Amino acid sequence: MANELKFYIDGAWVDPIVPKTLDVIDPSIEEPFTKISLGSAADVDRAVAAAKAAFETFSRTDRSERLAILKRVLEVYKRRYDDVAEAISREMGAPLPFAKSDQAYAGLGHLEKLIEVFETFEFEEQRGTTRVVKEPVGVVGLITPWNWPLNQIMCKVAPALAAGCTMVLKPSEIAPISGIVFAEIMHEAGVPKGVFNLVNGDGPTVGNAISGHPDIDMVSFTGSTRAGIQVAKNAADTVKRVAQELGGKSPNIILRDADFETAVRKGVRGCFGNSGQSCDAPTRMLVPAERHDEALTYAKSEAETFRVGPPRDPDTVLGPVVSDVQFEKIQRLIQSGISEGATLVTGGLGRPEGLNRGYYVRPTVFGHVKPDMTIAREEIFGPVLSILSYEDDEEAIRIGNDTPYGLAAYVQSQDLGHAHAVARRMRAGSVYLNYPEWDLNAPFGGYKQSGNGREYADFGLNDFLEIKGIVGYGE
Template identity: 60%
Template sequence: MVNRMQFYIDGAWMNPAAPKSMRTINPATTEEMYEVALGSKADVDRAVIAARRAFEYFSQTTREQRLSLLANIIDIYKGRAKEIGDAISDEIGAPLEMAEQMQANSAIGHLATTLEVLKNYSFEERIGSAAVLREPIGVVGMITPWNWPMSQIACKVAPALAAGCTMILKPSEFAPTCALMFAEILHEAGVPKGVFNLINGLGPEVGAAMSEHPDIDMISFTGSTRAGIDVASRAAHTVKRVSQELGGKSPYIILDDADFDKAVSGCVETIFLNSGQSCDAPSRLIVPKSRMAEVAGIAKSVAAGYKVGHPRAAGTHMGPVVNRGQWDKIQGLIQKGMEDGATIITGGLGLPKGIEKGFYIRPTIFANVTTEMTIAREEIFGPVLAIIGAMDEHDAIRIANDTPYGLAGYVFSSSTDRARSVGRLIRAGNIYLQGASLDRAAPFGGYKQSGNGREWGRFGLEDYLEVKSIAGAISAESPSPKR
């Protein structure tokens, strides 16, 4: 078992203020992998002092200096991408190929997109007789999840660096290794000391201390809605900005004119990706009620082709979920779906056939789900799909919006114009038509209890900027951008 007992603070690896640790479990084998130090408020205080001091310098760096840093980070990251993919696979159970090609490489995409945005972004403009400046907000506290660990780190750190902010990162305690690697990459890339700081720890301790800290100007949080509410409540006392990407219960509408084989296959493949552990996963499949049996048959056939097994085994499509707590929660919700009267067409309780240990879930699909059932309302965060029947297009839109969440929505039709019209009526921040993927330059975020603020691209950069109006600053010539 490997020990990972230091934090990265003020440009150096330091021991925690008080000795406390936890052991990280491999979800595929349930064996202990390594011991990780857990931080405290005292560690947060040390990191904030370093970040506040560094902000005085880093906030005044030029665009060219920050572009150079981002380019260095990208180059060094590429050389370690395979190693990072291996770590992600071990920590969260993602199949190795998916961990390397999608999980690890997504960070490169966010870094490269931010670099391109920074090249031409205008930090100063003239509006009427005023000069309007966009300036870095200050010290940012970042709390990231385990399900897409490196992607979520990169899509926060990259724009914060581009804006000229300094930061303290608390990654998930269930996936700390890639965050430690990221700190090593930033150090090698020449990020000045104090600009980026990393503390491992638990939400009720380190996360709470960051949210409440008076010298942290902003919190960027990705995680559950429950935890997001706690973060926002703690942050309210110091009136800091809070940007959140939270839970989801995303609808996948198949209209009556769609190619059902293609559309249903796309939904099943998307909900099963990453073992269903994605905040925008389409966990509610809404279809014409008259075609429920047809849809259920297609979905069952697609699910039958999924191989569940060890993440490093050849041909594995789905690995385990991240830990025992997640496994128990999913099992409980599958049981609730059965008790509520939904028709289980594949999957169910317990470990998949032939697997005796590890936190593996049987890919599960329910048909004839009604909107009041728990599996239609609660975020399951696992490979569990609920198929709901709608009377017509209007009813499908009503069902799609009958949720406190609003992160994503999916629409399939033979007509892109019709799909777009339906997509415009879904109350969610990200709409996917005809199986399309979202461009990383476009904004990502949610409506309602799925969060506020936006990440990715220009919108992600602007989340880390304050706006200042200066009257009386305009001379005969318009001011030139200084940053």
């Protein structure tokens, strides 16, 4: 790839103002496979200036013009689909089949859904003599994570484009190559110059420059709660809008009337998917106290079916976690579970047998976990499941909601009415009943320290729009 050391600014690939590079590590072998350039505040200034200039005309384009751009992006994305999947597999260690079926597909699915809702989206309505108009918020800064790279890039870029915003994107420096491929897609699709800009870099430099920039009107951030707090503080001085999708510690309440074995086994699979690196993963499984040991038997059996290995091995189900930092954090938290007295059901410290290098984690299940244990409180972001007990629905709901996070919750029951009643009491942005299929129409975002704002479909589009009332407009 010729563009790894460049940024995409004002419709062209450009060199950084101050040369500085960073190795991009293949987590399956712990070795660099390429380099990127790290940007500076000066690079952000250049990108923001391009976006600000482009906003004057792009914000006045009509629906048909922006729809045509989105459809061209979709066409090129489909053509570059395998390149997207290959980049994601290499930069974050996702097994290649999973990178194609889930990771790359997420970007495609979001774009298709956004196009569908945009075609009939209402930008204006009449209320008496007042015309209510939805207009683009302005120049937006988009900061995306490494764990679902194209999912999060598309969840921000597509609705921003549809709204008529111009933008500066900073992908994660840990998994940046898929973002570069995406910028190539945008260029090939003929997105007008200055509308979409990409500057690679780290959070303390480029992320801070974006979130505090006086000419950026909104920041959309996905990442850790710790980093999200810093983004919000940086943005406060210029009173810009901030949309955030942050951490999670999602409960999975298996009610007494659930299909118990199926619910436990599917819960393990939901927790371990993407090597446990999903912010909405069901990482706390709550089971009736009298069936706790039975749940451990099913969970152990299911966990031990997961084959961990190299992303290119066709038998691999779980690849490595993304970095040495993540690996060490997961090991520390597994040790805390052991030290604090949880029952180690399967897995544990170190790499799986036969894997001597690479950030591979043993799929791990803890039982008899107490709500105040570290593994029940902290987001682990690896294939580690904690199983807790409850005596009745009231206790299950209380334990489930007893977290600073509120991104997702899961409820399992063969009585849909029962599931509905519990779901309505969960303090979470999304509640999933009986492991449903992924729904691109559903709003996605969190309560409490899991963030604010909503993504997916028209919910995401609304986040990039200002509301203007023209009073006395007429009937």
